[in-house]
Amino acid sequence: MTADVAAGEDGGATAVPARARRRGTGTWYAYLFIGPSLFGVFAFLLLPVLIVLGLSFFDWELLSEPTFAGLDNYRRLAGDGQAWHSLLVTVGYVLLCVPLQTGLALVLALLLNQRVKGVRFYRALFVVPWMATPIVLGLIWNWIFDPRDGAINSALALVGVTGPDWLSDPSWALPALALVNVWQYSGYNMLFFLAGLQGIPQELYDAAATDGATPAQRFFRLTLPLLNPTMFFVMVTNLIGAFQVFDTVFVMTDGGPSRSTAVLNFTIFGTAFREFDFGYASTLSMLLFAVILVVTLVQVRFFSKRTTYDLS
Amino acid sequence: MPAPRIRQAAALLGAALFTLTACGSGSGSAGEPEQVTLTYRLWDEQQKVGYEKVMAAFEKANPTIDVQIEMLPWDQYWTKLTADAVAGTAPDVFWMQPAAFPEYVAKGVLADLSGLKLDTAKYHKNVVESSSYQGKLYGVPKDWGIVGLLYNKDLFKKAGVEMPDELTWKPDGSGTLLETARKLTVDENGKHPDEAGFEPGKIETYGFGSWNHYQTQWMNWVVSNGGKLLDKPFGSYTFNDAASVEALQFGVDLVNKHHVAPPASQTNLPTGKMTEMFQAGKVAMFPANNALLPFVVPEANFEVGVALMPEGPQGRAVSLNGLSEVVYAKSEHPEEAMKLAAYLGTQEPQKLMADEGYVFPALDGLADGYVDYWKKTKNLDVTPFLEESKGTTFNLPIVNGFAGFETTLNQIFNEMYLGKLTPKQAADKAVAEGNASTE
Numbered sequence: 001m002t003a004d005v006a007a008g009e010d011g012g013a014t015a016v017p018a019r020a021r022r023r024g025t026g027t028w029y030a031y032l033f034i035g036p037s038l039f040g041v042f043a044f045l046l047l048p049v050l051i052v053l054g055l056s057f058f059d060w061e062l063l064s065e066p067t068f069a070g071l072d073n074y075r076r077l078a079g080d081g082q083a084w085h086s087l088l089v090t091v092g093y094v095l096l097c098v099p100l101q102t103g104l105a106l107v108l109a110l111l112l113n114q115r116v117k118g119v120r121f122y123r124a125l126f127v128v129p130w131m132a133t134p135i136v137l138g139l140i141w142n143w144i145f146d147p148r149d150g151a152i153n154s155a156l157a158l159v160g161v162t163g164p165d166w167l168s169d170p171s172w173a174l175p176a177l178a179l180v181n182v183w184q185y186s187g188y189n190m191l192f193f194l195a196g197l198q199g200i201p202q203e204l205y206d207a208a209a210t211d212g213a214t215p216a217q218r219f220f221r222l223t224l225p226l227l228n229p230t231m232f233f234v235m236v237t238n239l240i241g242a243f244q245v246f247d248t249v250f251v252m253t254d255g256g257p258s259r260s261t262a263v264l265n266f267t268i269f270g271t272a273f274r275e276f277d278f279g280y281a282s283t284l285s286m287l288l289f290a291v292i293l294v295v296t297l298v299q300v301r302f303f304s305k306r307t308t309y310d311l312s
Numbered sequence: 313m314p315a316p317r318i319r320q321a322a323a324l325l326g327a328a329l330f331t332l333t334a335c336g337s338g339s340g341s342a343g344e345p346e347q348v349t350l351t352y353r354l355w356d357e358q359q360k361v362g363y364e365k366v367m368a369a370f371e372k373a374n375p376t377i378d379v380q381i382e383m384l385p386w387d388q389y390w391t392k393l394t395a396d397a398v399a400g401t402a403p404d405v406f407w408m409q410p411a412a413f414p415e416y417v418a419k420g421v422l423a424d425l426s427g428l429k430l431d432t433a434k435y436h437k438n439v440v441e442s443s444s445y446q447g448k449l450y451g452v453p454k455d456w457g458i459v460g461l462l463y464n465k466d467l468f469k470k471a472g473v474e475m476p477d478e479l480t481w482k483p484d485g486s487g488t489l490l491e492t493a494r495k496l497t498v499d500e501n502g503k504h505p506d507e508a509g510f511e512p513g514k515i516e517t518y519g520f521g522s523w524n525h526y527q528t529q530w531m532n533w534v535v536s537n538g539g540k541l542l543d544k545p546f547g548s549y550t551f552n553d554a555a556s557v558e559a560l561q562f563g564v565d566l567v568n569k570h571h572v573a574p575p576a577s578q579t580n581l582p583t584g585k586m587t588e589m590f591q592a593g594k595v596a597m598f599p600a601n602n603a604l605l606p607f608v609v610p611e612a613n614f615e616v617g618v619a620l621m622p623e624g625p626q627g628r629a630v631s632l633n634g635l636s637e638v639v640y641a642k643s644e645h646p647e648e649a650m651k652l653a654a655y656l657g658t659q660e661p662q663k664l665m666a667d668e669g670y671v672f673p674a675l676d677g678l679a680d681g682y683v684d685y686w687k688k689t690k691n692l693d694v695t696p697f698l699e700e701s702k703g704t705t706f707n708l709p710i711v712n713g714f715a716g717f718e719t720t721l722n723q724i725f726n727e728m729y730l731g732k733l734t735p736k737q738a739a740d741k742a743v744a745e746g747n748a749s750t751e
Contacts, residue, residue: 276394
């Protein structure tokens with residue numbers, strides 16, 4: 001950085017080409033501008049990740065001194081049925097959430113990409129759930145899921161169906177939580193698809209129509225491939241988000257019934273802040289980290305194999 | 313989902329910068345008697361108002377000490393306290409409760425208060441017990457809360473039922489509690505649980521709130537049936553003995569067999585549904601800690617009454633839960649912190665907190681102030697709480713790891729109240745897991 005500045009200052013004397021000089025100064029400013037974010041990323045993301053990685057090799061009961069434990073925590077993890085159960089629950093949650101919320105977002109975007117009256121209002125309406133705080137959401141959905149006086153079961157009762165005990169039934173609790181997530185994030189994801197759709201030039205559709213493409217063909221051969229970059233972004237962020245779910249679980253089920261909603265993040269929280277076992281909680285965090293990393297890399301490979309079109 | 317995180321990070325960054333600058337301007341004035349600032353932390357926003365007055369009085373008597381009150385909501389309180397204890401920045405004086413006490417005291421976070429030479433005989437014995445470790449006092453007894461039976465007087469009137477002088481229960485279903493609860497339980501067609509044609513799926517109002525809540529429910533049934541929660545403080549769980557299991561069965565029967573209480577699918581933790589149902593006038597009798605009064609009474613649009621908790625086969629035994637004021641072992645101002653802790657145990661602040669209706673103080677002889685407050689301002693007779701406190705009371709389990717075990721315990725007992733595990737199965741499982749966690 002200092003070298004750049006020096007080069008810029010005496011640039012005239014040493015006859016550095018004007019272009020290079022300008023680029024040098026530009027870099028310097030760029031760092032200045034991204035400095036605060038860079039500091040944040042380092043101090044609140046990279047550094048903690050490194051610390052957690054380190055801690056995963058320690059036995060640390062929080063209020064006592066940490067002692068080096070080598071691979072003990074990882075050995076414990078290998079034989080910890082609860083941890084693997086949590087991973088399974090998390091994967092189940094991801095599989096329930098991501099396809100639904102991505103699909104729904106795409107459908108919403110297609111519908112709201114039309115020239116209909118009041119379309120702006122609907123676009124805004126679908127994004128509103130995303131702005132609500134998870135804790136408040138959890139409390140409200142607790143009422144909605146109440147088996148007796150809740151909105152869902154009351155509505156089902158009107159058509160003669162007895163709804164399940166949503167949050168206290170081990171087979172319904174996880175889908176119920178997934179439903180809340182889908183409801184909250186579909187509208188938000190719709191925004192990205194909407195932006196993607198509006199980036200596709202109308203001429204392409206006109207040309208396709210001239211060639212006699214059916215609406216289905218236009219969607220699968222034109223729209224979907226051209227949305228590839230958007231799809232990649234939405235899928236990656238949704239998957240990561242779903243793997244990291246915590247707040248709705250904490251408020252609505254506390255991991256129950258019978259640990260059926262004890263997702264990995266919830267187990268990590270319990271191990272760290274209720275059992276004070278920070279070393280092992282760090283090991284569990286590394287497991288979650290590894291899983292997310294692998295899944296994301298697979299996605300990167302999958303999407304990078306496909307062609308993206310430069311529409312600019 | 314990434315956006316909120318970024319915003320959080322930005323907020324943290326802002327907070328960090330702010331703290332840095334705040335630290336920078338701290339040093340200054342030299343010479344003169346040095347001004348010391350103590351941090352006092354609590355979790356109750358209502359009591360904070362009372363403590364502002366208490367601290368003002370303390371500061372007046374000790375002009376060189378400033379006390380800064382920090383209020384954190386319950387959940388954050390414990391997370392932050394843990395983090396602070398690790399970072400070495402815990403508040404100088406703060407509130408402690410029995411479920412968390414063992415962890416903090418055993419790990420050396422709390423200062424030994426023997427030096428204060430407190431006359432422990434003048435405080436409620438449960439609170440002294442739950443503030444002691446290895447024969448030494450680690451907390452100044454602050455107050456106690458006790459479970460009593462709140463009831464909806466309007467519902468009693470409507471059903472034409474008088475609250476009996478003594479409510480009693482037995483595992484076989486005899487006693488005045490169940491009898492009274494049956495009269496108050498009504499389905500959509502106006503039928504009671506012992507009548508032909510009564511439909512348990514269509515109950516309008518429930519006579520009694522029985523649910524999975526250890527402090528106000530099953531622990532009370534266990535002890536008043538002669539069962540034991542723990543063999544001794546810092547010992548092992550024992551609530552799977554025959555008497556305990558019988559008592560647990562009684563609590564579950566009220567829901568699933570006698571149909572006088574709402575189904576567990578509605579009330580199971582982590583919901584606060586039972587409180588809501590009582591406030592909405594759907595449940596007639598509701599055991600609750602007196603600490604809940606300020607939250608329940610102003611919200612209720614009916615007349616609230618307080619009665620003694622029901623008497624079991626071995627008499628009445630009620631959970632009495634005390635709080636204490638503790639001093640951080642690594643406080644930078646140990647002398648001043650001790651001074652504050654000692655002051656908080658004296659007559660003046662404890663009387664103020666009682667007279668303004670916040671708590672029953674731990675110091676003996678001041679409870680009438682609390683009773684008078686509720687009588688005068690809310691026309692509520694809270695003497696049953698006081699009367700219970702003079703009889704058999706018990707502490708919540710004082711044992712290592714209870715705070716961590718709580719979630720597991722609640723989950724297992726949720727299954728029991730749903731009827732998916734028998735009380736014997738649930739108690740055996742909970743005791744086994746609990747005792748594995750006390751290490």
